[in-house]
Amino acid sequence: MMTLEEIATYIVADGKGILAADESNPTCGKRFDSIGVESTEENRRDYREMLFRSKGMEGNIGGVILFDETIRQSATDGTPLREIISQQGALPGIKVDKGLQPIENCPGETVTVGLDGLDERLKEYAEMGAKFTKWRAVINIGDGIPSDECINANMDALAQYAKCAQENGMVPIVEPEVLMDGEHSIDACYDATERSLKSLFEHLEKYQVNIKGTILKPNMVTSGSNHVNQASINEVATRTIDCLVKNVPAELPGVAFLSGGQSDVLATAHLDAMNKIGGFIWKLSFSYGRALQAAALKAWGGKAENIFISQDELSHRAEMNKLASLGQWDEKLEDR
Numbered sequence: 001m002m003t004l005e006e007i008a009t010y011i012v013a014d015g016k017g018i019l020a021a022d023e024s025n026p027t028c029g030k031r032f033d034s035i036g037v038e039s040t041e042e043n044r045r046d047y048r049e050m051l052f053r054s055k056g057m058e059g060n061i062g063g064v065i066l067f068d069e070t071i072r073q074s075a076t077d078g079t080p081l082r083e084i085i086s087q088q089g090a091l092p093g094i095k096v097d098k099g100l101q102p103i104e105n106c107p108g109e110t111v112t113v114g115l116d117g118l119d120e121r122l123k124e125y126a127e128m129g130a131k132f133t134k135w136r137a138v139i140n141i142g143d144g145i146p147s148d149e150c151i152n153a154n155m156d157a158l159a160q161y162a163k164c165a166q167e168n169g170m171v172p173i174v175e176p177e178v179l180m181d182g183e184h185s186i187d188a189c190y191d192a193t194e195r196s197l198k199s200l201f202e203h204l205e206k207y208q209v210n211i212k213g214t215i216l217k218p219n220m221v222t223s224g225s226n227h228v229n230q231a232s233i234n235e236v237a238t239r240t241i242d243c244l245v246k247n248v249p250a251e252l253p254g255v256a257f258l259s260g261g262q263s264d265v266l267a268t269a270h271l272d273a274m275n276k277i278g279g280f281i282w283k284l285s286f287s288y289g290r291a292l293q294a295a296a297l298k299a300w301g302g303k304a305e306n307i308f309i310s311q312d313e314l315s316h317r318a319e320m321n322k323l324a325s326l327g328q329w330d331e332k333l334e335d336r
Contacts, residue, residue, distance in 0.1 A: 004213025005253070007131050007171045011091060011215060012254030012283040015325040016062035018173075018217075019318070020258075020289035021048055022095035022134065024067060031293075037302035041069065049075045049084065050307050051296065056315020057088040060322040065093045065134050065173070065287070071125065082129050093132035093173070094125045096161065100138055109150040112137050112157055115164075122168040132171035134217070135161040139176065141184045141192050141224065151199050159203035166210055173256070173287070175217040176200050180260050184224035186231045190239055193221055197247035216248060216255045217287045220270055225261060233266075237273035245280055254283040259291035264317055265334055267291040268324045275327030285325045292317045 002010070011018060023031065029039035037043055048070055051057075064085045071094055074080045082092040098114035112135065122133065137154035139146045155176065162172035176196040178189060197218065204211065221239040223231045231239070244255060259267040267288060274284055286292075295317060300310035316336065323329040 002131070004166055004169070004171050004210060007091065008213050008215050008253045011062040011132065011171070012256060012285040013062060015285070015322040016060060017286035017288070017321055017325055018063045018065060018093075018256050019051070019057070019061050019090075019292055020065045020287050021051060021070065021293070022065040022067045023289065024099075025069065031297060032302075035297060035301050043302065044069070045073045045081070046076070047297070047300065048073075049081060050300065050310060051293065051314055052081060052084045052088065054311035054314045054318070056311075056318040057090060059089065060318035061088065061090045063091045063093050063132060065095055066130075067095055071128055071130065086129070091131040092129060093134060094130045095134045095136075096121060096125070096165070097135040103150055103153060106145075106147055106150050108140055108142055108145055109147060110138055110140075111150070111153045115157060115160055118161065118164050119168070122165060122170065126168050126170055130170060132173060132215070133161075133165045134173040134175060136175040136177055139178045139192055139196055141178065141182050141188050146192050146195070151196055155196065155199040155203045158200060159207045159209060162204060162209045162214060163207040166213055171213055171215060172209070173215045173217050174200060174204070175258065177258055177260065178219045180219070180222055180225045180262075182224040183226045185227055185229075186221060186223045186235065186239060189219075189224065190221045190243055193219060193243050194247055197243070201247065201249060211249050211251050212253060214252060216252055217258055218244070218255065219260050220257055220262075222262075233269050233273050236270050237277055240270075241274055241277060241280060248282070250281045252282050254285055256285045256287035259286075259288045262291060264291040264294055265331075268317075268320050268329060269331065271321065272324035272327060272329035275325060278327070283325070286321045288321065292321070
């Protein structure tokens with residue numbers, strides 16, 4: 001039996017990161033629409049089986065976040081998908097929140113729900129072999145927001161979830177995502193990220209969550225996606241590190257960034273720049289969804305004859321991000 005600390009350390013060891021494959025069925029439907037493939041249970045299963053069997057999973061991916069449907073599915077040959085993940089040397093994990101709900105008297109702001117019945121759900125997932133879990137909070141930047149009420153409500157829920165996950169023997173990934181959407185400056189993103197992280201770790205302490213058995217999945221500190229001046233790679237790297245060093249406890253084993261709508265190569269470049277700068281204690285790694293899968297999805301196009309090309313795309317991105325987690329990536333490596 002691995003301890004919480006061992007699980008958390010394993011997931012981000014030696015440059016490894018996380019493949020986020022926990023898209024809900026509606027989100028998966030949108031991705032499939034972009035390649036003209038119908039989002040059926042079978043097609044979703046085939047696509048994820050293809051990803052999990054990719055050569056580049058082994059040695060580059062330490063954990064895979066699954067959606068409820070996927071953790072219950074088996075491959076075409078009858079092997080449970082979670083076992084294929086384990087065979088690749090990665091640990092299976094599960095998204096456990098139930099999505100967003102508007103906050104009363106806080107226009108434009110949401111709180112993540114899912115604490116009701118969480119303990120029972122976690123017990124079932126643990127029996128299925130899940131080693132870690134994930135819960136996402138969403139923070140919007142806009143006119144007068146995020147409010148303290150929104151930040152505190154979300155971080156309180158994140159901390160309660162984290163405690164419950166640990167009590168069931170699973171590592172919690174806590175994801176306080178400050179969205180890139182908007183015209184805000186990098187300063188506004190820094191401020192919202194700092195407030196969110198401060199509140200998160202205060203709440204984790206309040207509920208006596210074991211930080212050594214926790215992984216943080218934050219956004220990078222970037223300009224809003226529609227801001228006129230986009231911050232450089234170096235500025236994103238330095239501002240993100242500064243924000244983390246000031247607000248994240250040293251005993252946390254790993255920070256696995258979300259890509260949040262960045263292009264796949266830019267997400268890799270930002271991560272690499274941070275690891276080249278250094279000056280922090282925790283492992284700085286990745287927990288990417290689109291930034292690992294986009295090229296693979298496009299190459300696949302729903303056709304069995306494209307499986308190997310698609311797997312090659314995923315393997316390439318996994319290898320690039322592992323190098324970035326070690327500060328050894330170079331843009332020239334993207335020329336193929």
